[in-house]
Amino acid sequence: MLQQVRDWLTEADSVTVLTGAGISTDSGIPDFRGPSGLWTRDPEAAKLVTLDAYVSDPAVRRRAWASRREHPAWHAEPNAGHRALADLERSGKLRAVVTQNIDGLHQRAGSEAVIELHGTLSEVQCLSCDDRGPMSGALERVDAGEPDPPCRKCGGILKSATISFGQALDPDVLRQAATAAATCDLFVAVGSSLTVQPAAGLVEIAARAGARVVIVNAEPTPYDSLANAVIREPIGEVLPALVTA
Numbered sequence: 621m622l623q624q625v626r627d628w629l630t631e632a633d634s635v636t637v638l639t640g641a642g643i644s645t646d647s648g649i650p651d652f653r654g655p656s657g658l659w660t661r662d663p664e665a666a667k668l669v670t671l672d673a674y675v676s677d678p679a680v681r682r683r684a685w686a687s688r689r690e691h692p693a694w695h696a697e698p699n700a701g702h703r704a705l706a707d708l709e710r711s712g713k714l715r716a717v718v719t720q721n722i723d724g725l726h727q728r729a730g731s732e733a734v735i736e737l738h739g740t741l742s743e744v745q746c747l748s749c750d751d752r753g754p755m756s757g758a759l760e761r762v763d764a765g766e767p768d769p770p771c772r773k774c775g776g777i778l779k780s781a782t783i784s785f786g787q788a789l790d791p792d793v794l795r796q797a798a799t800a801a802a803t804c805d806l807f808v809a810v811g812s813s814l815t816v817q818p819a820a821g822l823v824e825i826a827a828r829a830g831a832r833v834v835i836v837n838a839e840p841t842p843y844d845s846l847a848n849a850v851i852r853e854p855i856g857e858v859l860p861a862l863v864t865a
């Protein structure tokens with residue numbers, strides 16, 4: 621199977637990769653739905669990324685800020701999977717890395733063609749006036765005794781500049797991602813349960829447009845039957861093996 625996918629990669633002119641939380645587990649950032657996932661262990665944690673709960677419940681916001689303060693992303697380093705995708709980009713074949721992740725590890729590994737579908741943890745945004753600023757400044761306020769720091773411009777509710785459940789994606793970013801899916805000849809989905817829309821639907825967009833589809837994920841996904849190949853081995857081994865070849 622791996623050899624077959626290597627051949628497809630060699631033949632491909634334009635590769636789009638969709639990544640999910642599974643590519644960052646080797647960097648020490650737990651995914652949501654995998655066997656040791658955050659929500660698998662603590663279903664209440666889902667509230668922290670649900671817009672309604674965040675807006676209506678100050679206790680949820682305080683917990684969300686405390687969890688941002690302790691987020692493993694602040695100490696995480698890119699791993700072999702992230703580095704393999706940066707290598708693929710340097711080879712000239714990569715159209716885009718469309719990522720559902722908010723941890724910035726693709727960029728830190730050297731990837732430039734990154735489309736952050738679900739935003740970034742490194743910034744905050746006001747839910748009322750849209751003002752943005754660095755996460756570091758907001759976390760300093762949390763440390764200084766503001767457990768739920770409001771927007772300094774308008775007093776509105778501040779949140780990480782990430783897409784919560786119930787919150788719309790940036791239409792421009794989504795358009796770029798859909799175009800990258802529709803115009804590649806090989807589409808590889810890596811480390812995603814493919815259960816969050818519209819991200820997961822990119823697999824179908826790519827398949828309909830005639831791209832070969834490869835899924836690299838430890839567990840089954842709803843799109844496996846659409847894929848030309850499904851690889852269940854560890855991402856940190858599969859991606860370097862594919863790209864080095």
Ligand code: NAD
Nearest residue numbers: 640641642651652653654720721722723811812813838855
């Ligand atoms: P998910 O948690 O739903 O699924 C991750 C999948 O990756 C699981 O099916 C798991 O079996 C698989 N996996 C984990 N480690 C693996 C490995 N080493 N090798 C092979 N497979 C592995 O993640 P999702 O589909 O990305 O959806 C979760 C949402 O949560 C996304 O929107 C994402 O923004 C967000 N999230 C992001 C991060 C991050 O930025 N690192 C972390 C957790 C959640």
